[in-house]
Amino acid sequence: MLVDDRDPDTTDITSVKILEPAQGIRSLSFQGDIITIGACRTSLMFYDVRNRKYVHDHDNKPVMRTLRYGYVADNWDWHIHRYSFLPPSTSDVMSIMTHCYDDSGLRLFAAGGPLPLELTGNYAAIWE
Numbered sequence: 560m561l562v563d564d565r566d567p568d569t570t571d572i573t574s575v576k577i578l579e580p581a582q583g584i585r586s587l588s589f590q591g592d593i594i595t596i597g598a599c600r601t602s603l604m605f606y607d608v609r610n611r612k613y614v615h616d617h618d619n620k621p622v623m624r625t626l627r628y629g630y631v632a633d634n635w636d637w638h639i640h641r642y643s644f645l646p647p648s649t650s651d652v653m654s655i656m657t658h659c660y661d662d663s664g665l666r667l668f669a670a671g672g673p674l675p676l677e678l679t680g681n682y683a684a685i686w687e
Contacts, residue, residue: 573611578604578621585654585671590664597655599674601626601682603667629653629682631673653682 577584577598586597592609603624605614613621631652656671670683 573608575606578602578613578623583654586657588659590660595658595660595667597658597669597671599654601629601653601655601671603655603658603669603686624686626653626655626682626684629672629680631678631680652678653680655682 577596579598579600579602582598582600582602584596584598588595588597592607593614594606594608596604596606598604605622606612607614616622652673652675654671654674655669658667658669660667665687667686668684669686670681672678672682673680
């Protein structure tokens with residue numbers, strides 16, 4: 560839920576649904592009118608506050624960037640004891656825990672790692 564608290568008399572509240580309900584929000588950053596959302600399963604989504612909708616590409620699909628690579632240490636105990644509903648692939652256990660734009664606003668740094676406490680790993684990237 561987004562609330563503009565600069566005006567105490569405002570009743571302008573916007574509810575924003577995440578694009579993929581199975582994901583949880585792990586980080587937010589602001590660049591002008593765009594809120595960038597870092598989520599589980601290594602996704603970055605871009606929400607336009609002024610237009611009150613996700614940014615879309617030329618095919619009218621929401622712009623979403625997803626991790627392709629990352630490091631997760633092999634943990635035999637994790638494989639034995641993990642629940643069957645948990646995803647087996649690296650990108651499915653990773654989350655983007657922090658991200659920020661550079662001063663020009665043209666590059667985006669994102670970093671994170673595996674969400675389950677039993678796993679060790681990392682991910683970092685600069686996207687242009």
